[in-house]
Amino acid sequence: MSLFLIAALPFLGAVFPALLIRAGRNASASAAGLTSFLAFVGLLLHAPAVFRGEVIQVGIDWLPALGLNANFFLDGLGFLFAAMILGIGLLVILYARFYLSREDPMGNFYTYLLLFQGAMVGIVLSDNILLLLVFWELTSLSSFLLIGYWKHLPEGRQGARMALAITGSGGLAMIGGMMILGNIVGSYDLSVILQNKDLIQASPLYLPALILILLGCFTKSAQFPFHFWLPHAMAAPTPVSAYLHSATMVKAGIFLMARLWPVLSGTPEWFYIVATTGLVTMLLGAVIALFKDDLKALLAFSTVSHLGLITMLLGFGTKIAAVTAVFHIINHATFKAALFMSAGIVDHEAHTRDIKRLGGLRHLMPVTATIAIVAALSMAGIPPFNGFLSKEMMLEETVHTLWAGSHYLVPGLALLAALFSAAYSFRFIGHVFLGQTRDDYPAKPHDPGFGMWAGPALLVSLVVLIGLFPAHLVGPLVAVAAGAVTGGADLPYYSLKLWHGLTPALYMSGVAVIGGLVLLKLHAPLIAAWNRAPRPEAKQIFDSAMRALTKLSQIITDGLHNGAITRYAFLMMVFIIGISYFAYSTGTMVPATREVQGVGPITVIAWFCLMVATLAVVAKHRQRQLSLVLIGVVGLVVSLGFNYLSAPDLALTQLSVEVVTMVLLLLALNFMPKDSPVEAPMWVRLRDGGIAVVGGLGAALLIYALMLRDFALPSISEFHLANSYKGGGGTNVVNVILVDFRGYDTFGEIIVLGIAALVIYALTEAVLGSRVRAYLLNRKPDMPQAGDAHPMMMVVATRVMMPLALMVAAYIFFRGHNLPGGGFIAGLIAAIALLMQYMASGFSWASERQRMFYHGTIGSGVLIAAATGLGSWFSGNPFLTSAFGYLHWPPLEEFEWATAALFDLGVFLAVVGAVLLALESLARFAWQPGISSEHAMDINPARDDAAEAAAAEGEA
Amino acid sequence: MFFEYMIAGFLVVSGTFGFVGSFGLLKLNDPMSRLHAPTKATTLGVGGVLLASMLHGVVIEGHLSLHELMITLFLFLTAPVTALFIAKVHLHRHETPSSLPKAGEDGIWATHDVDEHEAEADSGSN
Amino acid sequence: MIITYATLFAFTCFALAILMNLWKIISAAEIADRILALDSMFINALALMVLYGIALGSEIYFEASLIIAMLGFVSTVAYARFILRGNIIE
Amino acid sequence: MNHFLIAPVVLPALVAPFIIMVVRYHLDLTRIFSLASTVMLVAISLVLATQAASGEVQVYELGNWSAPFGIVLVLDRLSAMMVLLTSVLALVVNLYVIGSGWDKRGANFHALFQFQLMGIIGAFLTGDAFNLFVFFEVLLIASYGLMIHSGGTRRFQAGVQYVVYNLLGSTLFLFALGTLYAVTGTLNMADLAVRVAEIPPEDTALLRVGAVMLLLVFAIKAAVIPLHFWLPASYANAPLPVAALFAIMTKVGAYAILRMYTLVFGPDLAITEGLAGAWLMPAALVTLMLGAIGILGSYRIGRLVAFGAITSMGTLLTAIALFSPEGVAAALYYTLHSTLAAAFLFLVADLVSERQGIEITAQRLMPQSGLIAVLFFTGAIALAGMPPLSGFLGKLLVLDAARDHDLVWWTWGVILVGSLVTILGMARAGSLLFWKSHSITAETDPTAPQPYEEEANEQEEETEDTSTAALPFVACFALLSGLILLTIFAGPASHYAEATAAQLFQPEIYIKAVLGKVTP
Amino acid sequence: MRLLQRLVPHPILTLLLTIAWVLLTSTWTLNSLVFGVLLGIMIPFLTQPYWPQQMQLKKPLKIAEYILIVLYDIVVANVIVAYIVVFKPNAKRKPGWIAVPLDLLTPEAITVLAGTITMTPGTVSADLSAEGHALLVHCLDAEDPEAVRDEIKQRYERRLMEIFE
Amino acid sequence: MTMGFLNIEFLVASAVGLLTAAGIYLILRRRTFPVILGLSLLTYGVNIFLFATGRLMVDAPPVLNKYAEVPYTDPLPQALVLTAIVISFGMTAVVVMIALAAYLSARDDKIDMPHHPEDEGEDA
Numbered sequence A: 001m002s003l004f005l006i007a008a009l010p011f012l013g014a015v016f017p018a019l020l021i022r023a024g025r026n027a028s029a030s031a032a033g034l035t036s037f038l039a040f041v042g043l044l045l046h047a048p049a050v051f052r053g054e055v056i057q058v059g060i061d062w063l064p065a066l067g068l069n070a071n072f073f074l075d076g077l078g079f080l081f082a083a084m085i086l087g088i089g090l091l092v093i094l095y096a097r098f099y100l101s102r103e104d105p106m107g108n109f110y111t112y113l114l115l116f117q118g119a120m121v122g123i124v125l126s127d128n129i130l131l132l133l134v135f136w137e138l139t140s141l142s143s144f145l146l147i148g149y150w151k152h153l154p155e156g157r158q159g160a161r162m163a164l165a166i167t168g169s170g171g172l173a174m175i176g177g178m179m180i181l182g183n184i185v186g187s188y189d190l191s192v193i194l195q196n197k198d199l200i201q202a203s204p205l206y207l208p209a210l211i212l213i214l215l216g217c218f219t220k221s222a223q224f225p226f227h228f229w230l231p232h233a234m235a236a237p238t239p240v241s242a243y244l245h246s247a248t249m250v251k252a253g254i255f256l257m258a259r260l261w262p263v264l265s266g267t268p269e270w271f272y273i274v275a276t277t278g279l280v281t282m283l284l285g286a287v288i289a290l291f292k293d294d295l296k297a298l299l300a301f302s303t304v305s306h307l308g309l310i311t312m313l314l315g316f317g318t319k320i321a322a323v324t325a326v327f328h329i330i331n332h333a334t335f336k337a338a339l340f341m342s343a344g345i346v347d348h349e350a351h352t353r354d355i356k357r358l359g360g361l362r363h364l365m366p367v368t369a370t371i372a373i374v375a376a377l378s379m380a381g382i383p384p385f386n387g388f389l390s391k392e393m394m395l396e397e398t399v400h401t402l403w404a405g406s407h408y409l410v411p412g413l414a415l416l417a418a419l420f421s422a423a424y425s426f427r428f429i430g431h432v433f434l435g436q437t438r439d440d441y442p443a444k445p446h447d448p449g450f451g452m453w454a455g456p457a458l459l460v461s462l463v464v465l466i467g468l469f470p471a472h473l474v475g476p477l478v479a480v481a482a483g484a485v486t487g488g489a490d491l492p493y494y495s496l497k498l499w500h501g502l503t504p505a506l507y508m509s510g511v512a513v514i515g516g517l518v519l520l521k522l523h524a525p526l527i528a529a530w531n532r533a534p535r536p537e538a539k540q541i542f543d544s545a546m547r548a549l550t551k552l553s554q555i556i557t558d559g560l561h562n563g564a565i566t567r568y569a570f571l572m573m574v575f576i577i578g579i580s581y582f583a584y585s586t587g588t589m590v591p592a593t594r595e596v597q598g599v600g601p602i603t604v605i606a607w608f609c610l611m612v613a614t615l616a617v618v619a620k621h622r623q624r625q626l627s628l629v630l631i632g633v634v635g636l637v638v639s640l641g642f643n644y645l646s647a648p649d650l651a652l653t654q655l656s657v658e659v660v661t662m663v664l665l666l667l668a669l670n671f672m673p674k675d676s677p678v679e680a681p682m683w684v685r686l687r688d689g690g691i692a693v694v695g696g697l698g699a700a701l702l703i704y705a706l707m708l709r710d711f712a713l714p715s716i717s718e719f720h721l722a723n724s725y726k727g728g729g730g731t732n733v734v735n736v737i738l739v740d741f742r743g744y745d746t747f748g749e750i751i752v753l754g755i756a757a758l759v760i761y762a763l764t765e766a767v768l769g770s771r772v773r774a775y776l777l778n779r780k781p782d783m784p785q786a787g788d789a790h791p792m793m794m795v796v797a798t799r800v801m802m803p804l805a806l807m808v809a810a811y812i813f814f815r816g817h818n819l820p821g822g823g824f825i826a827g828l829i830a831a832i833a834l835l836m837q838y839m840a841s842g843f844s845w846a847s848e849r850q851r852m853f854y855h856g857t858i859g860s861g862v863l864i865a866a867a868t869g870l871g872s873w874f875s876g877n878p879f880l881t882s883a884f885g886y887l888h889w890p891p892l893e894e895f896e897w898a899t900a901a902l903f904d905l906g907v908f909l910a911v912v913g914a915v916l917l918a919l920e921s922l923a924r925f926a927w928q929p930g931i932s933s934e935h936a937m938d939i940n941p942a943r944d945d946a947a948e949a950a951a952a953e954g955e956a
Numbered sequence B: 001m002f003f004e005y006m007i008a009g010f011l012v013v014s015g016t017f018g019f020v021g022s023f024g025l026l027k028l029n030d031p032m033s034r035l036h037a038p039t040k041a042t043t044l045g046v047g048g049v050l051l052a053s054m055l056h057g058v059v060i061e062g063h064l065s066l067h068e069l070m071i072t073l074f075l076f077l078t079a080p081v082t083a084l085f086i087a088k089v090h091l092h093r094h095e096t097p098s099s100l101p102k103a104g105e106d107g108i109w110a111t112h113d114v115d116e117h118e119a120e121a122d123s124g125s126n
Numbered sequence C: 001m002i003i004t005y006a007t008l009f010a011f012t013c014f015a016l017a018i019l020m021n022l023w024k025i026i027s028a029a030e031i032a033d034r035i036l037a038l039d040s041m042f043i044n045a046l047a048l049m050v051l052y053g054i055a056l057g058s059e060i061y062f063e064a065s066l067i068i069a070m071l072g073f074v075s076t077v078a079y080a081r082f083i084l085r086g087n088i089i090e
Numbered sequence D: 001m002n003h004f005l006i007a008p009v010v011l012p013a014l015v016a017p018f019i020i021m022v023v024r025y026h027l028d029l030t031r032i033f034s035l036a037s038t039v040m041l042v043a044i045s046l047v048l049a050t051q052a053a054s055g056e057v058q059v060y061e062l063g064n065w066s067a068p069f070g071i072v073l074v075l076d077r078l079s080a081m082m083v084l085l086t087s088v089l090a091l092v093v094n095l096y097v098i099g100s101g102w103d104k105r106g107a108n109f110h111a112l113f114q115f116q117l118m119g120i121i122g123a124f125l126t127g128d129a130f131n132l133f134v135f136f137e138v139l140l141i142a143s144y145g146l147m148i149h150s151g152g153t154r155r156f157q158a159g160v161q162y163v164v165y166n167l168l169g170s171t172l173f174l175f176a177l178g179t180l181y182a183v184t185g186t187l188n189m190a191d192l193a194v195r196v197a198e199i200p201p202e203d204t205a206l207l208r209v210g211a212v213m214l215l216l217v218f219a220i221k222a223a224v225i226p227l228h229f230w231l232p233a234s235y236a237n238a239p240l241p242v243a244a245l246f247a248i249m250t251k252v253g254a255y256a257i258l259r260m261y262t263l264v265f266g267p268d269l270a271i272t273e274g275l276a277g278a279w280l281m282p283a284a285l286v287t288l289m290l291g292a293i294g295i296l297g298s299y300r301i302g303r304l305v306a307f308g309a310i311t312s313m314g315t316l317l318t319a320i321a322l323f324s325p326e327g328v329a330a331a332l333y334y335t336l337h338s339t340l341a342a343a344f345l346f347l348v349a350d351l352v353s354e355r356q357g358i359e360i361t362a363q364r365l366m367p368q369s370g371l372i373a374v375l376f377f378t379g380a381i382a383l384a385g386m387p388p389l390s391g392f393l394g395k396l397l398v399l400d401a402a403r404d405h406d407l408v409w410w411t412w413g414v415i416l417v418g419s420l421v422t423i424l425g426m427a428r429a430g431s432l433l434f435w436k437s438h439s440i441t442a443e444t445d446p447t448a449p450q451p452y453e454e455e456a457n458e459q460e461e462e463t464e465d466t467s468t469a470a471l472p473f474v475a476c477f478a479l480l481s482g483l484i485l486l487t488i489f490a491g492p493a494s495h496y497a498e499a500t501a502a503q504l505f506q507p508e509i510y511i512k513a514v515l516g517k518v519t520p
Numbered sequence E: 001m002r003l004l005q006r007l008v009p010h011p012i013l014t015l016l017l018t019i020a021w022v023l024l025t026s027t028w029t030l031n032s033l034v035f036g037v038l039l040g041i042m043i044p045f046l047t048q049p050y051w052p053q054q055m056q057l058k059k060p061l062k063i064a065e066y067i068l069i070v071l072y073d074i075v076v077a078n079v080i081v082a083y084i085v086v087f088k089p090n091a092k093r094k095p096g097w098i099a100v101p102l103d104l105l106t107p108e109a110i111t112v113l114a115g116t117i118t119m120t121p122g123t124v125s126a127d128l129s130a131e132g133h134a135l136l137v138h139c140l141d142a143e144d145p146e147a148v149r150d151e152i153k154q155r156y157e158r159r160l161m162e163i164f165e
Numbered sequence F: 001m002t003m004g005f006l007n008i009e010f011l012v013a014s015a016v017g018l019l020t021a022a023g024i025y026l027i028l029r030r031r032t033f034p035v036i037l038g039l040s041l042l043t044y045g046v047n048i049f050l051f052a053t054g055r056l057m058v059d060a061p062p063v064l065n066k067y068a069e070v071p072y073t074d075p076l077p078q079a080l081v082l083t084a085i086v087i088s089f090g091m092t093a094v095v096v097m098i099a100l101a102a103y104l105s106a107r108d109d110k111i112d113m114p115h116h117p118e119d120e121g122e123d124a
C-alpha cells in the first residue's frame, strides 16, 4: 500500500464515524476500526522491506515554491512509530467502544481520533520537515478536540486549552527552528537534511535552530518545565489518555528528537540541553507521581518521567543510548497503554479513580488486577518484564555519562528517579489492587466485558513476552529503528536480554526496588510532608498567566480601540503629518521656478473675509446655526475665488452645491441639539489646535511650494486643450474632460451620487421602521414655532421662480459643452427649483403633486449614462467613446448633436434624483400627523372668502 | 464717449448705493429698520451694475446681451421674499401681538397665529 | 479709461460693503441680522462678479451671478425658516 | 477591442439601477437578478483570469482616448486575480445573504451590493490614479450603505465613525493626487511611472510627500496601525455577511500599495527610497500583533473576527513590505487565503450571532450547534494560519520570503507569536461558545438568547423559507471548499502568484502595454 | 381650446419663459427661438400641478404702466432712503408699523403688492394677517403713517385691483 | 494696483492652510455636528489645494476662444475638483444622514462610542 494511502486513510476514514453514528455505535466504531486496521495492514506489508533495511520513499510536489513537498518515507524509526500508532490505535478504538457511555457522541469521538491518528502517522512518515510541521500542528488541534471531548466538564475545556497553548506554542517555535534548518541546508526534505550534519552543526544558526526545535519537542513530550499540561489533559476520556498521552502524541517530541538525532546530536549543546532536561523531567515526574492520588494523574506524571528518561537517553548522544531509547519507547508504550486502560476500567467500574478510595480490587476484578499488576511491575522495572530490560540498559548508560565533569550526578539522579518510579508503581499495585476489599466504592466494581479488557490484555502479554524473549520479539525492530535513529547500519554491540550479569545497573535496580518499597511504607508521612511543602502549582500559574494575558489583551484592545474616534483621528493626523514630514525631510528641493503673481485689494478683501469667516466657524462652532451661516460666507468667497481664478464651472458648481448642502444640514439640524457643549478639557483643545495648526501649515507650505514650481514635464492637459474641440466637439475644455476625456470618472461620480441617495433612502426606511418612528411622530419642536408655515408670498414667488429656474437649468445644461455649465450644475439647479416648491408649500403638498419617481430618476440617469457609453460598442469603439455631428432641418439652422449631451443627461437625471431623494428622506423624518396641508398656502383670502360665501349661502 | 460716461455714472451710482445699503446695516439701530437698507439700496446698487454691464456689452464689446435682465428679474422676485422671512423672524422673536398694530378684521398677524393643533399638542405634552 | 476708474470705484464700494457685511455677520447679536447680512453679502458678491465681467470684458463669469440671484435666496429663506419653524420643509 | 475588461464594471452598474427601477418591490426577482449578475461576474472574471494568465497585459482605452490623456483599464495578472477573488467572494456572500434573509431587513441591499462590486472591481482594473480615487469613493459609499444596512443604534454610531474616518482618508487621497499631479503633470499610473523616473534627483522632496501620502491613504484602507482604527467597530457592527464582503475591501488597500509601489515607486527607485520600507514593515508587524491581541481580548464575535481580519492584514502587509518577488508572491497567495478565510469566519460568526447574540459567552446550546462548531473551528484554523488549511501554507511562504530581510527575526517572531495568540483567542472563544454551552442547561440559564438586532427586529422574523434555509451553510461550505482547494492546489496557486509577482517586478511590461513605449 | 388650456396652462408664464430663454442665450436665431418656445411650453406643462389655479389678468396692458411707476418710485425713493441712512441720526428717525387693510383677494395680486411695498424704499412688507385681509408694513421713517397707508392703497393696490380682479 | 507684499499664491496657500487647520480642529470635536462642519471646511481646503495644482491664472478660463490666441489655465484640475465636489457632496449627505440616524436612535450626538465591556461570564 502506498505511503500516501497509509497516511491518508485515517483522514479519509475520519468522515465515516461521524456520519455512520446514525447507523449505530457499532457501525461507527467498526468504520473507525476498519480504517485503522487497513492502514495497519498496509504498513505491515512494508515490514519485510523495512526489515531488510530499505527505505521506502514516495513523493509529489505540493508547494514547490516553498520546498514543501508531499514526500513520505518509511524507515525503521517511522515503521516503529507508525506501527505503535496504528496498532495501539486499533486497541484504543476497541476499548473506547465499550468505555464511552450512551450519552457521549461516539461518532465525533472516532472522527477526532482518526484525525489525530492520521496526523501522527503523517508526522512519522514525513520526508519533508514542512510537511511534518503540518501534521505536527494537526496533532495539537486534534488533541485539543479530544481532550475537550467532554465539553460539559470545565477541566476538559481548560485542559484542552492548556494543552493547545503549550504544544501550540512549542509547535510555532518549531516552525521557526525548522525554517532555519531548511535554510541552512537549502532543502526542507528530511532525507536531504539528514545528510548534512556537518553543514548544520557548523552553522552559526545551529543553536537557535536547535533550541526552537527542542522547544517544540519538549512541549509536545511534556518535558520540564512544560510538563504540567499533561496531567491536566487527563480530563480527557481514558481512551484518549491511553492513546495520546502515553503511546503516541507525547512521543511525537521523542520521535522528532530521534529523527533529527543524526544531524543535531553529538554537540555539547545537544547534550546539556537534552540530557539535562530529560534527567530533570525523569526525576521530577517520578517524585510527583508518587504523591498523586488520582490514578490517571499518577500515570500521567509517570509518563512524564519516562518521557524524560527517553529524552535523556537521546541526549546522551551515544549510539548505544539511542538503542536503549528506542527499546524503552516500545516497552513504555506497551505497559503504559495497558496501565491507562486498566485505570480506565477501574474508573469505569468503580466510578472513582481516587487511590484513597480504592483498594483490594484484586478480589473484585481479578482479570483487570492481573493486567494492571503485571504492567505496573514492568513500569517499576521488575524482571522479567520488559520495563526491567530497558531500565537496566538506561542505568548502565548513566554510569558512563559525565555531566560537567561529575561522574556521579547523572547516575545518582537516575537512581533516585528509578527509586521513586518503583515506589509509585508499587503504590499503584498496593493501594488499588492489594489490601482489604472495601465496601465504600461509589459503585460495586467487577471485571468488564472482554471487549474492554482485551486490549490491555494483549498489551500486557507483550510486556511479558518481550521481557522474556526480547531479542526474538523486538530485536529486529529495535535494530532497524535504532539504525534509522543513528543514521547508519553500524550499530555498536548490544544485546537485549534479561541477564547481563552483576553489572552496576543491576545493583542500582536492586537499590531502586528496595528503596521503592521503603518509600511506599513511608508514604503516609511523606505525603503529609509533601502537602505541607510549598511548591508552585503549575496549573494556577498557567491559569493566572492566561487570565492575565487575556485581561491584558482586553485592556490593550479596549484601551486602544475605546470607541473614541476623536482620538483615532488625532492619532491619524499625527501619523500622517509625521510620516509626510519624514518624507519631505529626507528629500531635496530646488529653488522656485515660477514668479508669484500680484494681487489687488479687492482680492485681499475677499481673502480676508474667507479667513475671518473660517476662524469664526471655529470660534463659534458651538452655535450650530450660526456656524452654518458662517460656512455660507466661506462657500461664497470660495466661489468668488474660483471665478476670479478662471474656473467659472467650479464657481457655478460650488454655489449650487452650497445651497443644497445648507438645506440638508438645516434639515438635519432641526432634529439635533442646536448647540454643542464644551466637553474637551482645555489641554485637549490646545492639543487639537496644535495638530490642526501643524496640519494646516503643512498643507499651506506644500501647495505654496508646488505653485511656485513648474511641472517636471508638460501636463497631459495640454493635450486636452488641443483636442477638446477637434476630438471632443466642445469648447468648454472642463466639460469636455468631464464628459469625454474622463467621462469614466464622471460615470463613477454620478454613481456615487446615486448610491448616496440609495443609502439615505435605506437608512430612512431603517430608522422609520424602528422605535425611532414613535419618537419622531410625537416629537415636539425644541424651539417655539411661528405661525404661517407656508407663506403666501413664498408660494406665489415660487410659482414663477420654479419654471424660471428650470429654464435656467435647461440653459445651463445645453451650453455646458461649449461654455461653463453642464449636466451636473443643471441638475442641481433643477433640484433646487423643486426644493423651492417643497419649502414653499410643504413636503406633503408638493410630493402629492410629484410626478417623478426619484429612485427611477436616479436609475434612469445611471442607465442613460451607461447606455450612452455602451452605444459606442456598436461602432466598434470602447465604452464611453463620444460622437458628435451636425443636423440640418430646414427651415431651422444647422445644429450640433453630441452623444456627450446624452451622457450629460444621465448626469443631470442622477443628480436631480439623488438630491431630491435625499431631501425627501429628511422630510419624511419630520412628517407628523396634521402636518400635511391640502392647500399650497395657508392663507388665501380668495379661497377662504369664496368658501365662506358659499357656506353663508348654504346656510341661507 | 457719452455712453462711456453713462456707464461710468451707473457704476459710480451703483457702487454708492451698494455701499450705503451695507452701511445702513451697521448704522441703523433697530432690527426692522436695518432690513430696509440692504433690501433696497443693494437692489438698486446691483441694478446699476447690471445696467452698466449691459451697456458695456453693447457699446464697448459690440454685442447685445440681455441676460443681466434675468438677474434683475430674479432679484425683484426674490428680494421681497427674503425680506418677508427676515421680518417674520423678527416678529417671531421680538414682537408680540400687542406690540404691533391691530391686524384688522383678522385679529392677529400670521406669524403669531400658531396653529391650533400645534398648540393642543403643546399643551397635551405638558 | 473713465470706465476703468468707475469700475474700480464700484469694486471698492462693494468690497467695503462685503467687509461691513462680514463684520455684521460676526458681531451681530441677533441671528436675523446675521442672515440679513449674509443675504446682502450674496448680493454684493453678485455685483462684484458682474463688475469683474465688465473689467475683463468677458461674459464667461456671468452665470455665477445668475446662480446667486436665483439661488441665494434659498439659503436665506432656509435659515429663516429654520428659526421660524425648525423644519424647513414641512 | 476586448470589451471583457469593462464588462465587470458595467454589468453591476447596469444591474443595480435595473433592480432599483424595475424589480424593486419584487424580492425574488431582485434576488434572481442580483445573483445572476454575480454569477456572470464570476464567469467574466474567469475569462479575464484566463486571458491574463498568458502574461500579456491588456489595455482598454475608455472613450477611445489613449493613455495618458484618457482613462485606461489595465488587465494584468494581479488585477485579474483580484477581480476573480472579488467575484467569487461576492457570489458566496450573495448566497448567504439571500439564504439568511439579511437582504430583506433593509432597503436597497442588492443595488448597493452590486454598486459595491462595481467599485471594488473598478478599483482593481483602473490604470489611472484619479480614477482609482473615484472608484474608491464608489466602493466606500456603497460600503457605508451596506454597513448600516437594517439600522440599529450601535450600527449607526459605528457608521458615523466609519464614514468620518474614511472621509479623512479620501481627503488625504486628494492631497496626494494633487501633489503628484502638480509635480509630474499626469494622472495615468504608467505615465506616472515614466515621469517619476525622470524627476531630477535633486528635486525629490515634494514628490516624496505626495508618494508617501498616497501610501498612507492605502494604508488606511489596508488597516495598517495606527490607521486601522476604523476597522474593528465598523466590521463588528456591520451586518456580519456584509463584513464578510468587506474582507476584500482591506485588500483593495493592499492591492493599491502593491500596484503603486511596484509600478510607480518601485523598490529600486532612488527618489522614493525608504518611503515605505522605513515604516511599513514595523507597522505591519505591530498590526499583526495587535490584531492577534484583539482576538484574545474580544468579547463579541464580530469584533473577534474583525481583529482576525486585522491580523491577517498585518501578515499580508508584512509580506508586501518585503518588496521582493518572493514576498509579493507570498502576499498574493495569502491574499487569496485570508480573504476567503476572513469572509468564512464572518459568515460563521453571523450563524452564531443570529442564534445566540453577539456576545462570546456560554449560553444555551444553539440550534445546529455541532455543525456550526465544526465550521467555526475550521474557520478559526484557517484564520489563525494553522494546518492543514491554506493559511498555514501562506504563513510559511511569508516566513520563507522574509528570510533575507533585515528584520527577519522580528518578522518570524511576530508572525509566530501572533499565531499563538490568535490560536489562544480562537480557542477561548470556541470553547466558550460551543463547549461551555453544554454545561448550561435550559433551566439554569437566566439569559435567554438575545437577538442581535436591537430594534430593527421589532417585527418578528417570519419563519425562513425552507428553500433558502440551507443556503447559508452552502455558502459557508463553498468558502471552506475554496480554502481546501487553495490548500490542495497550493502549487498551482503559488505558481500563479509567483508569475504575478514577477510581472509586477517588470513594470516595463505594464508601461509598454499602456503607453506603447518603454521606460527610458 | 380645452386641450390648448391643458397644454399651455399659464400662457403668460410661457411667454415669460420664452423671453427668459431669449434673454439668457442672447442669441438671435430661429433655432434658439424655437427651442425657447418649446421649453416655454414644456416647463409650465410639467410644473402645472404646482400652480393649479388659472391666473386671470383683467387688464394685462396695465402691467406696463404699473411697472414703470414702481421703477420710478424705486429710483426716487432710494435716494431718500440713502439720505436717511447716511445722514439722519437714528434718534431723529421715526420707524414704525402700519397695518394696511387689503381689498385684494387673489394671492398673486397680494404678493405683487407686498413685493412692491418692499421694493419701494421706506417700507417693507413684514407679514400678512391671519386670514390675509391685512398687510403689516414697516416704515423706516414714517412721520405720518396714515399717509403712507393711503399712498399704498391709492398708488399700488388700486392699480393692481384693475389688473387682477 | 497691487498689494506689494501679498501675492495670489500666498493668499491661496494660506486659505488652504487655514481651511485645513480649521477642518482638522473641528473634526477632533466630540459631537457629530461640528465634525461635519469640519469635514466641510476640510473639503474646501482640499478642493482649493487640488485646484491650485494647475497653477493659478487670472482671466484665462479654459473655454476655447475661436477668434484669438489667448492663454488658458490648466483645465484638468478643474475637472478633478468638479468631480471631487460632487463626490464630497454625496458623502456629506450620507454622513449627515447617518449622524442624524445615530442621534435619533441613541438620543445622543456624541461621536465617540462609549465602550461598555459587558460583564463577561467567567472564563472557561
Ligand code: NA
Binding pocket: A649, A734, A735, A738, A816, A820, A821, A822, A823
Ligand atoms: Na461643465
Ligand code: NA
Binding pocket: B038, B039, B040, B043, B079, B080, B083, E118, E119
Ligand atoms: Na430688497
